[in-house]
Amino acid sequence: MKILKIDHLGIAVSSIDDKKNFWTDALGLALEGTETIEEQKVTTAFLPVGESEVELLESTAVDGPIAKYIEKKGEGIQHVAFRVENIEQALAELKEKGIQLIDEKPRIGAGGAKIAFLHPKATSGVLVELCEK
Numbered sequence: 306m307k308i309l310k311i312d313h314l315g316i317a318v319s320s321i322d323d324k325k326n327f328w329t330d331a332l333g334l335a336l337e338g339t340e341t342i343e344e345q346k347v348t349t350a351f352l353p354v355g356e357s358e359v360e361l362l363e364s365t366a367v368d369g370p371i372a373k374y375i376e377k378k379g380e381g382i383q384h385v386a387f388r389v390e391n392i393e394q395a396l397a398e399l400k401e402k403g404i405q406l407i408d409e410k411p412r413i414g415a416g417g418a419k420i421a422f423l424h425p426k427a428t429s430g431v432l433v434e435l436c437e438k
């Protein structure tokens with residue numbers, strides 16, 4: 306398995322519209338538009354930061370994973386995403402090492418990237434996303 310870089314930090318917010326100003330106005334990051342992924346009940350907005358990005362995540366439904374996260378823990382960093390060279394290979398390797406996975410197979414996330422999540426039980430409580438673009 307080869308991890309290429311930290312691809313992005315996923316940050317749960319109650320509303321991208323209401324909360325984007327800190328990132329765009331105070332920090333001066335560019336917001337590259339938003340995308341809704343209905344099946345994951347989330348709207349995302351990516352803001353490039355050098356080689357990596359900040360991903361703002363807003364729930365589209367009260368029972369969505371981001372709404373549940375905010376209900377439990379409040380807004381904040383929800384996941385860390387590592388870009389890998391080959392996601393299928395990475396998942397197979399982690400499974401073989403006994404790492405608990407949320408996604409055994411990649412699904413399609415924002416921007417058409419292949420993504421998969423590892424279980425926080427296996428990662429000291431950090432929700433880790435692997436992505437291949």
Ligand code: ZN
Nearest residue numbers: 315360386434
């Ligand atoms: Zn992400």
